[in-house]
Amino acid sequence: MKEIRGGITAPMGFRANGIACGIKKSNKRDLALLVSDSLCDAVAVFTTNRVKASCVNFNLGQLKNNRTQALIVNSGNANCLTGQRGMRDTVKMAAMTSRLTGIPKGNVLVASTGVIGEPLPIKKICAAIPPLVKGLKQNRQVSRHAAQAIMTTDRQIKEIAVQIEIDGKKVRLGAMAKGAGMIHPHMTLNGKGHATMLCFVTTDARIDPRALKKALVEATHKTFNMITVDSDQSTNDMVIIASNGRAKNKIIRTGSFAYRKFYLALEHIFLKMAQAIVWDAEGATKFVTLNVRNASSLNDARSLAIMTASSSLVKTAFFGCDPNWGRIAARVGASSHGTAASGHAEAKVDPKRLTLKLGNVTVLRRGAPCSPAQSSLNRLFRKKRINITVDLGLGRYHATAWTCDLSLGYVKINANYRT
Amino acid sequence: MKEIRGGITAPMGFRANGIACGIKKSNKRDLALLVSDSLCDAVAVFTTNRVKASCVNFNLGQLKNNRTQALIVNSGNANCLTGQRGMRDTVKMAAMTSRLTGIPKGNVLVASTGVIGEPLPIKKICAAIPPLVKGLKQNRQVSRHAAQAIMTTDRQIKEIAVQIEIDGKKVRLGAMAKGAGMIHPHMTLNGKGHATMLCFVTTDARIDPRALKKALVEATHKTFNMITVDSDQSTNDMVIIASNGRAKNKIIRTGSFAYRKFYLALEHIFLKMAQAIVWDAEGATKFVTLNVRNASSLNDARSLAIMTASSSLVKTAFFGCDPNWGRIAARVGASSHGTAASGHAEAKVDPKRLTLKLGNVTVLRRGAPCSPAQSSLNRLFRKKRINITVDLGLGRYHATAWTCDLSLGYVKINANYRT
Numbered sequence: 001m002k003e004i005r006g007g008i009t010a011p012m013g014f015r016a017n018g019i020a021c022g023i024k025k026s027n028k029r030d031l032a033l034l035v036s037d038s039l040c041d042a043v044a045v046f047t048t049n050r051v052k053a054s055c056v057n058f059n060l061g062q063l064k065n066n067r068t069q070a071l072i073v074n075s076g077n078a079n080c081l082t083g084q085r086g087m088r089d090t091v092k093m094a095a096m097t098s099r100l101t102g103i104p105k106g107n108v109l110v111a112s113t114g115v116i117g118e119p120l121p122i123k124k125i126c127a128a129i130p131p132l133v134k135g136l137k138q139n140r141q142v143s144r145h146a147a148q149a150i151m152t153t154d155r156q157i158k159e160i161a162v163q164i165e166i167d168g169k170k171v172r173l174g175a176m177a178k179g180a181g182m183i184h185p186h187m188t189l190n191g192k193g194h195a196t197m198l199c200f201v202t203t204d205a206r207i208d209p210r211a212l213k214k215a216l217v218e219a220t221h222k223t224f225n226m227i228t229v230d231s232d233q234s235t236n237d238m239v240i241i242a243s244n245g246r247a248k249n250k251i252i253r254t255g256s257f258a259y260r261k262f263y264l265a266l267e268h269i270f271l272k273m274a275q276a277i278v279w280d281a282e283g284a285t286k287f288v289t290l291n292v293r294n295a296s297s298l299n300d301a302r303s304l305a306i307m308t309a310s311s312s313l314v315k316t317a318f319f320g321c322d323p324n325w326g327r328i329a330a331r332v333g334a335s336s337h338g339t340a341a342s343g344h345a346e347a348k349v350d351p352k353r354l355t356l357k358l359g360n361v362t363v364l365r366r367g368a369p370c371s372p373a374q375s376s377l378n379r380l381f382r383k384k385r386i387n388i389t390v391d392l393g394l395g396r397y398h399a400t401a402w403t404c405d406l407s408l409g410y411v412k413i414n415a416n417y418r419t
Numbered sequence: 420m421k422e423i424r425g426g427i428t429a430p431m432g433f434r435a436n437g438i439a440c441g442i443k444k445s446n447k448r449d450l451a452l453l454v455s456d457s458l459c460d461a462v463a464v465f466t467t468n469r470v471k472a473s474c475v476n477f478n479l480g481q482l483k484n485n486r487t488q489a490l491i492v493n494s495g496n497a498n499c500l501t502g503q504r505g506m507r508d509t510v511k512m513a514a515m516t517s518r519l520t521g522i523p524k525g526n527v528l529v530a531s532t533g534v535i536g537e538p539l540p541i542k543k544i545c546a547a548i549p550p551l552v553k554g555l556k557q558n559r560q561v562s563r564h565a566a567q568a569i570m571t572t573d574r575q576i577k578e579i580a581v582q583i584e585i586d587g588k589k590v591r592l593g594a595m596a597k598g599a600g601m602i603h604p605h606m607t608l609n610g611k612g613h614a615t616m617l618c619f620v621t622t623d624a625r626i627d628p629r630a631l632k633k634a635l636v637e638a639t640h641k642t643f644n645m646i647t648v649d650s651d652q653s654t655n656d657m658v659i660i661a662s663n664g665r666a667k668n669k670i671i672r673t674g675s676f677a678y679r680k681f682y683l684a685l686e687h688i689f690l691k692m693a694q695a696i697v698w699d700a701e702g703a704t705k706f707v708t709l710n711v712r713n714a715s716s717l718n719d720a721r722s723l724a725i726m727t728a729s730s731s732l733v734k735t736a737f738f739g740c741d742p743n744w745g746r747i748a749a750r751v752g753a754s755s756h757g758t759a760a761s762g763h764a765e766a767k768v769d770p771k772r773l774t775l776k777l778g779n780v781t782v783l784r785r786g787a788p789c790s791p792a793q794s795s796l797n798r799l800f801r802k803k804r805i806n807i808t809v810d811l812g813l814g815r816y817h818a819t820a821w822t823c824d825l826s827l828g829y830v831k832i833n834a835n836y837r838t
Binding site for chain 2: 049050051052078080081082083084115116117118119181182184230231232233234235310311312313314316317319320322324325326327329330331332333334349350351354363364367368369406407408410411412414415416
């Protein structure tokens with residue numbers, strides 16, 4: 001596997017564009033379109049929030065046949081809690097895209113992200129679709145424009161592309177993503193499970209749809225579902241993968257060596273995009289990796305990692321460069337009650353077996369404090385990257401969650417989001 | 420029921436004191452003692468955090484006989500995650516108190532609150548117990564001193580006393596409480612449930628211990644377990660009620676009119692103390708009441724109310740005086756997955772039946788937005804008290820949670836807690 005330049009248009013047969021249609025007051029790009037030259041197999045995971053945006057409900061219906069050829073995305077407005085008008089507007093976006101691209105309406109997907117509860121400025125969007133379609137191209141510039149057009153409070157463009165070899169054939173995967181706040185994803189295939197983050201992956205691989213779905217679910221649980229910015233799950237989260245088979249490789253099936261290669265490439269893309277969201281998190285000044293080791297089950301490990309990473313007290317201590325590890329241990333204990341994110345009821349924690357490391361410094365060993373030099377801890381916490389390891393001493397399951405600090409900047413951004 | 424002046428020493432037969440023993444660098448009061456002239460029936464609820472402070476484990480053992488006569492409390496240090504030394508220190512505090520008061524060791528309770536993971540300065544505490552005991556009195560000044568001595572980041576002293584009449588006899592209840600951060604209580608009788616908040620209630624009522632326990636549990640679930648400052652459950656939370664029967668009323672049993680009177684007085688005390696904690700919450704500039712109406716079950720109502728009140732995005736919007744109701748609705752949807760706080764797996768939410776009111780202004784009616792005048796919403800959100808009503812339109816169960824905003828002040832306080 002090697003990273004190559006570009007994003008969603010790096011695989012063969014995909015074209016894209018991103019323009020400004022006037023939803024954002026700043027007049028930045030806010031409307032993106034992605035099309036494949038031929039029909040794609042498509043798999044997706046969606047937010048499990050009970051309050052779902054129109055586009056999520058629409059795509060759940062569209063993807064029953066596991067096919068797509070076009071995706072239109074607007075930023076600046078989530079089109080969520082907008083009543084019946086909301087769904088009408090989503091359908092209009094798809095219909096207009098269909099008419100101008102010639103792609104059947106049943107194969108068009110829609111995504112929206114932004115403020116909740118305000119009607120979508122559908123006229124502006126519809127007026128912009130003709131130039132959007134006209135400008136579709138397959139180059140690095142348009143893939144960047146599309147990636148810009150899906151951003152909200154993001155400061156950084158998030159795109160990536162990788163290339164692998166399957167049976168002598170070059171196979172490419174490309175992706176764009178957005179997300180900086182309302183980030184605590186828990187996405188499942190049927191939208192029954194937490195984030196607004198969006199990630200769209202294109203690939204020219206020929207891959208069995210069941211293999212694609214398996215790879216999507218596995219990689220989502222290890223990456224996107226293990227990041228948190230503010231513990232608030234969005235109404236619009238989705239990850240969509242579209243494969244058009246243009247690489248003409250021997251079809252990839254689960255269990256094969258080729259599948260493993262493809263899976264690792266996909267997980268690499270997801271991990272990079274998930275980490276990019278955390279690096280770009282609203283107001284963040286730190287990037288924190290929280291490892292849970294030796295849990296009784298994989299669910300326990302994941303649930304404790306993400307819940308501990310979600311604590312406001314732990315996150316303000318990171319912001320303050322304060323190695324206040326007691327807060328971390330307290331949160332591990334509190335999190336054992338189970339979490340919304342994991343859908344998991346209760347995790348095993350035994351304070352007498354609990355070991356806690358800040359970086360490489362052990363501060364608590366099997367329940368007893370170690371009193372390391374405060375100066376070395378202070379040094380660790382002044383760094384931009386912080387690594388925490390919680391060893392439960394109970395089993396053999398591990399998981400990692402990624403988060404940021406809770407800063408003055410986060411509060412400022414979110415106290416003034418709409419003003 | 421009428422409120423009377425004073426706190427824990429308002430009921431007959433209770434004496435108290437609060438002094439500075441040097442745990443707090445500020446040299447403020449940090450050691451409190453409460454004793455009853457005669458043996459009390461005692462009931463208590465404790466944090467359900469798996470990581471429990473030494474004092475919580477100690478009291479769980481001490482209260483097996485449901486009796487107490489003395490309580491010693493230090494602030495400035497939680498004596499939690501302090502290994503075997505931690506428990507030895509707790510035992511020492513109780514033993515020293517026993518020796519100097521003449522109260523059997525088995526009847527002394529201990530509470531600690533403050534930083535986690537640092538050894539208790541037991542020598543300072545032991546040196547201060549003699550003057551602490553010597554200064555025990557039954558007046559309003561000492562009850563205030565005791566209430567001050569249990570404070571950490573609290574700015575306000577929290578104490579209350581009420582008087583009721585049971586069969587012609589005057590019965591009094593008094594209380595002191597603390598809490599401003601790490602507040603998301605879920606306390607149960609056996610410490611298997613969430614907060615650091617402490618509340619100690621004294622009463623001279625004669626009441627059957629089973630009735631006292633029932634009243635404690637019911638009132639805790641409606642009040643303390645329905646407040647949240649930062650969604651972080653403490654390792655040290657506890658509420659203890661001690662009754663010495665000095666009022667010589669006819670014994671209060673469950674089901675009676677007298678029980679109802681007593682219960683209402685207790686609930687009033689708990690509610691006032693719980694709300695005082697929210698008013699005094701770290702950095703808070705707003706007091707928010709979040710009502711959930713017409714849920715399918717009481718558990719659903721409580722779980723949705725507390726989880727919605729816990730959202731960082733909702734709370735930063737309060738701080739910003741921004742009536743961004745989409746965040747509230749999104750959080751209701753996300754919270755339906757169930758919560759750690761409630762121990763409850765899943766709550767029913769149907770977006771099509773969801774009605775949302777900010778103050779008296781309906782912004783969402785059965786899933787459709789109402790577009791009220793923005794100016795009236797802005798006016799509502801500039802007030803110090805904000806009322807939110809989430810009507811699920813599903814059943815007939817209601818619950819209320821109380822919270823504050825997430826402010827720049829909260830982040831500043833918690834980024835610098837130990838420095």
